[in-house]
Amino acid sequence: MFKRKLSALNYPQVDSLNTSDENEVKKVILWLEENKIKKYKPESRQNIRNINSSEWKKSYDKYKQDLACPIKSDVITDELDWFIKYALELEYNSKKATYEKHTVENLKSASTPNVIAANPLDHLDFGGKDFESGVKNLAQILKISPHPNPLITLKAISKVVCNRLSRNAIEKPNDFIIKGTPFPFEDANLGFDLGDVLLNRAAKILTLLYIQNLRDLQTKSNELIVAAQSITANPKTDTKLGKVGK
Amino acid sequence: MNVEGCFYVNATLEKLMLDELRNACRPGMVGGFLPGVKQIANVAALPGIVGRSVGLPDVHSGYGFAIGNMAAFDVNDPLSVVSPGGVGFDINCGVRLLRTNLWEKDVLPIKEQLAQSLFDHIPVGVGSKGIIPMNARDLEEALEMGMDWSLREGYIWAEDKEHCEEYGRMLNADPAKVSMRAKKRGLPQLGTLGAGNHYAEIQVVDEIYDKWAACKMGIEDKGQVCVMIHSGSRGFGHQVATDALVQMEKAMKRDNIETNDRQLACARIHSEEGQDYLKSMAAAANFAWVNRSSMTFLSRQAFAKQFHMAPDDLDMHVIYDVSHNIAKVEEHVVDGKPKTLLVHRKGSTRAFAPHHPLIPVDYQLTGQPVLIGGTMGTCSYVLTGTDQGMLETFGSTCHGAGRALSRAKSRRNLDYTEVLDKLDQMGISIRVASPKLVMEEAPESYKNVTDVVNTCHAAGISKKCIKLRPIAVIKG
Amino acid sequence: MEDILEEDLTLPPCKYEYLDHTADVQLHAWGDSLPEAFEQCGIAMYGYMTTLSTVEIKEVREIEATGHDLESLLYHFLDELLFLFSCEPFLICSKVVITEFITEGEDFRIKCKCYGEEFTLGKHPQGTEVKAITYSAMQIISEPEHNKFQVFVIIDI
Numbered sequence: 080m081f082k083r084k085l086s087a088l089n090y091p092q093v094d095s096l097n098t099s100d101e102n103e104v105k106k107v108i109l110w111l112e113e114n115k116i117k118k119y120k121p122e123s124r125q126n127i128r129n130i131n132s133s134e135w136k137k138s139y140d141k142y143k144q145d146l147a148c149p150i151k152s153d154v155i156t157d158e159l160d161w162f163i164k165y166a167l168e169l170e171y172n173s174k175k176a177t178y179e180k181h182t183v184e185n186l187k188s189a190s191t192p193n194v195i196a197a198n199p200l201d202h203l204d205f206g207g208k209d210f211e212s213g214v215k216n217l218a219q220i221l222k223i224s225p226h227p228n229p230l231i232t233l234k235a236i237s238k239v240v241c242n243r244l245s246r247n248a249i250e251k252p253n254d255f256i257i258k259g260t261p262f263p264f265e266d267a268n269l270g271f272d273l274g275d276v277l278l279n280r281a282a283k284i285l286t287l288l289y290i291q292n293l294r295d296l297q298t299k300s301n302e303l304i305v306a307a308q309s310i311t312a313n314p315k316t317d318t319k320l321g322k323v324g325k
Numbered sequence: 326m327n328v329e330g331c332f333y334v335n336a337t338l339e340k341l342m343l344d345e346l347r348n349a350c351r352p353g354m355v356g357g358f359l360p361g362v363k364q365i366a367n368v369a370a371l372p373g374i375v376g377r378s379v380g381l382p383d384v385h386s387g388y389g390f391a392i393g394n395m396a397a398f399d400v401n402d403p404l405s406v407v408s409p410g411g412v413g414f415d416i417n418c419g420v421r422l423l424r425t426n427l428w429e430k431d432v433l434p435i436k437e438q439l440a441q442s443l444f445d446h447i448p449v450g451v452g453s454k455g456i457i458p459m460n461a462r463d464l465e466e467a468l469e470m471g472m473d474w475s476l477r478e479g480y481i482w483a484e485d486k487e488h489c490e491e492y493g494r495m496l497n498a499d500p501a502k503v504s505m506r507a508k509k510r511g512l513p514q515l516g517t518l519g520a521g522n523h524y525a526e527i528q529v530v531d532e533i534y535d536k537w538a539a540c541k542m543g544i545e546d547k548g549q550v551c552v553m554i555h556s557g558s559r560g561f562g563h564q565v566a567t568d569a570l571v572q573m574e575k576a577m578k579r580d581n582i583e584t585n586d587r588q589l590a591c592a593r594i595h596s597e598e599g600q601d602y603l604k605s606m607a608a609a610a611n612f613a614w615v616n617r618s619s620m621t622f623l624s625r626q627a628f629a630k631q632f633h634m635a636p637d638d639l640d641m642h643v644i645y646d647v648s649h650n651i652a653k654v655e656e657h658v659v660d661g662k663p664k665t666l667l668v669h670r671k672g673s674t675r676a677f678a679p680h681h682p683l684i685p686v687d688y689q690l691t692g693q694p695v696l697i698g699g700t701m702g703t704c705s706y707v708l709t710g711t712d713q714g715m716l717e718t719f720g721s722t723c724h725g726a727g728r729a730l731s732r733a734k735s736r737r738n739l740d741y742t743e744v745l746d747k748l749d750q751m752g753i754s755i756r757v758a759s760p761k762l763v764m765e766e767a768p769e770s771y772k773n774v775t776d777v778v779n780t781c782h783a784a785g786i787s788k789k790c791i792k793l794r795p796i797a798v799i800k801g
Numbered sequence: 802m803e804d805i806l807e808e809d810l811t812l813p814p815c816k817y818e819y820l821d822h823t824a825d826v827q828l829h830a831w832g833d834s835l836p837e838a839f840e841q842c843g844i845a846m847y848g849y850m851t852t853l854s855t856v857e858i859k860e861v862r863e864i865e866a867t868g869h870d871l872e873s874l875l876y877h878f879l880d881e882l883l884f885l886f887s888c889e890p891f892l893i894c895s896k897v898v899i900t901e902f903i904t905e906g907e908d909f910r911i912k913c914k915c916y917g918e919e920f921t922l923g924k925h926p927q928g929t930e931v932k933a934i935t936y937s938a939m940q941i942i943s944e945p946e947h948n949k950f951q952v953f954v955i956i957d958i
Contacts, residue, residue, distance in 0.1 A: 263537060267690050270680040270712070286680070293686040297487060304476060304483035312479020314622065316456045358937055388935060388957070414933055414957055450927035451850050452891070452920040509888040520930035521958055560887050563933045563957070567880070588937060732826055732958070733819060758927040765929070801930065 081107075084163045088115060088170060104155050105130045108139075108162055115166040118146055205230065330369040332362070332380025335780045341729055341772060345386065359586060361391040367585040373398040373405025373594075375659050375666065379718050381673050382780035383727030383772055388414065389588035392672035395721040400594060400654060400665040406582065407599045408591035409569045409606075411669035413650035416565060416606055417613035418523075418557030419490075420647055420696040422707065423621065424543045425628065426640040427550040429529045432796065439527060439631050440754040440797035446623040447525055448517040450758025450801035455516030457619050464512050468500040471611030475618035482642075485621065487685050489646040490675060491653075493614040495607035502605040504568050511561030511612060516619035518556050520758065520801025522725075522766060524698075525624065526553045528705060532792035538691035538709050539791050542644045551793060552628075552641070553705055554620050555698045557650065558613035565609045569602040594667055603652070610651060617646060644707070645694040649674045649724035655683075657719050668719050676710035676722040676787045684710075693720075695787050699774040700726045701755075701766045701798055702748050706778045707791040714786035722787040723778065726771035739764035754797040766800070809916055810858050812896055813837075817845035825958055826929075827938070831951045835943050836899040838950040839875060839911070843882050843897045846956060847917075850886065851925040856895040859918040863900075866911045871941050874909040875952060879934045885915060893920040933957040 086093045090110060097103050109127060112118060119127075119142075126138035143150075143158070150161045171178055204210060214229040214236070221239055225232045242248065248255040269286065273279050334342055342361060349360040358364070361384045368390055369378035376397050384393030389410025398405040432439060448456060457480070459467070467474040472493025475481045486493050500508075518525060530549045533539045544551075558565075576582075576592040576599075584591065592598035621643065625636035632639060652669045659666075677684050677693040684693040692709035699705040703726065714720050730738070741760060744767045748755050757763055764770070782789045816837070820827035826849065830841035847853060864881045868874030885892045894917030901912035933956070940953040 262541075262690065266537075268679050268712075270678070290686060290689050293689075297686050301483035301487065304486070308476065308479055308483070311477045314479040315458060316623070316626075317458045388937060450922075451930040452886075452893075452922060452925070452927060506884065510884070513888055513891075520927070521932075560932065567933055759929065761926075762929055801927065 081159065081163055084167060088163070088166055098156050098159070101155060102130060104159050105135070105139075107159060111162050111166045112142070115169060116146070116162070118142070326366060326369040327371070327374050328369050328377050330365040330378040330380070332365060332384055333382045333780055333784050333786070335382070335776055335783070337776050338382050338772060338780060342380075342384065349386075358386040358388065358588075361386045361393070364389070364391040364586070365394060367589060368394060368396045368411070370585055371396070371398070371406055371408070371589065371591065372582065373402045375399050375664065376657075376719060379673075379721065381718075381721070381723040382777040383672065383723045383725055383774075385727045385729075385772075387671065389586065389590070390669070390671045393723065393727055395668065395670050395673045395718055397657070397666040397668040397719050398594065399659075400667050403593070403595065405594050405667065406591035407594050407602060407652060407667055408589055408669065409566045409573065409602060410589055410591075411671050412566070412606060412652050413671045414563045414566045415557035415559075415650055416562035416609035417648045418562075418650040419555075419613065419617065420649070420698045421489075421554045421617045421621065422644040422646075422694075422696050423552040423554075423624065423641050424644050425550045425552070427632070429548040429550060429796070431632075432527065432529075432550050435631060436527075436754050436797055439627070440756050440799065442627040442631050443525055443527070443624060443797070443799050444756035446627040447620055447799060449520070449525075449799060450518075451520050453517045453758070453801075454513045455619065457516045457622075459512060459515055461508070461512065464508060464515065465500050467515070467615045468503065468508075468608040468611050469498055470494060471498070472614045472618050474611075475615050475622075480622040481618045485618065485643045485646075488643045488687070489614065490648055491610075493611075493618070493646070495610045497604055498607035498611050499604035500608050502601045503565060503608050507561050507564035507568065507605075507609075510564050511559065514559040514561065515612065515616055516623070517559060517616070518554075518620060518799070518801060519559055522700065523556045524553075524701065524798055524800040525555075525620065526705070526795045526799070527551075527797040528553055528793040528795050530791060531704060531794040534789040534791065535691075535709065538694075538788075539707075541687055541691045542694060542707070542791070543640070543642060544644075544707075544791055551644070552624050553696070553698060553793070554617055554624065556613070556617055556620065558609045559616065561612045562609040565605045569598070569605065572598045572601070606652065610648065613648070614646070645688075645696060647674050647694075647696045655719070657715070666719065668721070670721055672724045672727070673721045674724045675720055676708065676714050676718075677720045678710045678712045678715045681710070681715075681720070691790075692788070694790070695722055697723060697774065697778055698725045699795070700768050700771040701763070701800065702751060702753055702795060703768045703771070703774050705793045705795070706774070706789065707793070708778065708781065708787040709790050711785055711788050717784075718786050722781045726774040726777060728770060729772045730770040732765045732770070735765045735767060735770040736762075739767050739769060748798070753795055756797075756799050758801045805858060805861055805916070809861065809896070813840070813844070815844075816841045817848070819845070819849070820953070825935070825955050828954045828956060829951065831949075833948065833950065835904075835941075835950045836902045836911075838952045839878060839902075840897050840899055840913075842875070842952050842954060843879060843913075843915075844895065846879060846882060846931055847886070847894050848928075849931060849956070849958070850928045851893055851920070852928070853895045855925050856893055857918050858896065858916045860890070860892060860916075862890065862892055862915050864913050864915060866913070868909045869907070870909065871904060871943070872936060872939050874904070874911060875939065875941060875954065876934050876936060878911050878913070879954065879956075881913075882915065883931055883934065886920065891920045893917050893925060929958045931956050931958055 127142055150158045211229045214232050215225050217236055218225045218232050223235050269283050346360040346362045365378050365380045374396055379395045381393040384391050472486050528551045530547050570590050573590040573592045625641050628639055629636050650671055655666055655668050657666050674695050676695045679690055679692040695708040697706040741763045744764045781787045816832055817830040820829050828842055828845040830838050830845050832838040832841050866877040866881045868877050894915045896916040898914045903910040935955050935957055937955050942951040
């Protein structure tokens, strides 16, 4: 079970490792400390090198404590697993740049062929002067007041084109133009006062936009209900049940 | 008293209010209910009440709470109570207004036929049964789903739900908390108008006070024809209320809740009885919405047959649907802090201000439409909610005219043929199941609805928008 | 359902009236005994729903009501009668006969036979709908020494 991880760490006796032999496990731990973890200076490793010493357990416990190993198990292989993971983490962090070249995302992007976009819009320079003046002209033609950011103006243009200048909308304009009675915006009660005429005006506009949003949502909910009704509805009356009129 | 009690009146209404008090205090008077003024005060002494115990201009004495009383209780106060008497027996009794694209001149030539057609479509009066086929399972579903049931079955339009308080469905309804007895009483009565002060009226716009708000409601000009339906949860709601009162008397003893009047039976909001009542009340509210929806369907059919046009082409949309007997959990600002309140409105209509999140998107700028039904032969009004109302009355206003004369007194003082003749002279067609009792509902028996509405307008707790005048009345 | 005998068809005399009250109506009934006053009160309630002279006796149903005191007994008795009318069998009665009247011990109890027929629109004029019985201002006067038995009930309409 430790084979893959240990071979990643280049442990020399990977193939012959027998983890049921406690002495071998001790050797692995020692190897990890000496080659990878290097918690102690080489000269202070003497105590845990004496694998066969009766004092070894004591030194080992001290070593675990120094490494802040959280595993408290009677089975030494559980602890081994933790040491290996700890060593792997140190290894990875020391050579992060090398390893990250091999992450899935990086591998994928490298192997995907570079498709050349056929859409001319992809080559547009959205920050350029040409783009800005083009959008401005278009907005003027459609009578849309331009926003300092040409991309936002473009969004507004797209809305007008999609909603009002689609084929259906041109054929049957009455179905698409929202009819309604104008509401006296100036007199509308905002419900609160921000203490500034301009702020109040802005808040009022936001409120109205919010209400319109809500109206769209409600209309969609209603459409959903109507769609469901086409399946469930079957209203009937039975005048035999009760007498009405005279 | 825990909070102040107050009531809104003008000079005429004040006199009626104080007369009621004076009468009740006469020596030797063994009467039914306490006078309204005392009832408002007793409610102000209930545990957990916040703000004020408010009497609206149409207030008169009722069971426990006066009819026309609003009282709100802090949901987060463990002592707060819920009281069936604060909702009323006819749970979610309310008013619905439909508009049409017809004008008075289109309707006048066939007014009689139209009135008859409505009468032929809507079951009215004592002992009438609904004509929409339903079994026990349908009823269970309707109690849980409210107007969503009517929608699913195709009796109403998607837009109807949009223009209805709570979108026509209280989500906490639990039919399992409702007794078999209530369900048995409710089943045959679903889709019936009822009797007493309930009615369906064909009305025309008589006056427009707020042009823009009216225009948002689809009301363009004077003379436009509307249909108003005033009905509730019938025997079902009554049984739910009766059952709850029995439970609450026990709970009051157990929890040592003391009230000034035995009729103010109540239970802590968070007690089992309190929660059970709120769940069954919600089921009764759903019943009432399905009931009004069924009658909306029948009214549309009646108009469609008379005019040989589809209801869509007659633009018969629901302008709004209000409840004036209900308790609801709402967020309000009390002393500058937001609080969750259980607002009891008995004979009181919710009137939320513009921009309130709980009102339909179409009325965000105008405020919630408030429908005030008049009495037989008198005008009805549409008001809108105001910011001032939110502060003073937790967004509540009046509900109608409110009785002034007792039924027996009406019967003694008025003659039914005279009442009918008078309506005829006013150009109002009437179809009534029990003509001999028509004088009990004569305008003379009620407070003047115009006085009531003007008082609310002057106090600023709601704003006049449209006045409607009846041209045909259908009632029990 | 039991058979109806000839004697069941005789109607009792009228010993009730309707009293003045703001939003509702107060029933006042009396009799030579408390059960009779109760019976009369039941008929008074039915009398508010239709014109009793149009009601034929075609059917008889038995109901039972219990209560923990006289007031609750009267309340539940009237509620049962209302329930009989409100749903299956939709019975409107012109005569009610109390066959058992126990007003001692823990549970007060009434057994009663109700004579009438199914309420039919067209045949029975529609009166006012009784929505509920109320305890408000309920009075039961039982003074055997003066032979005075009266009840007052407000019904919600």
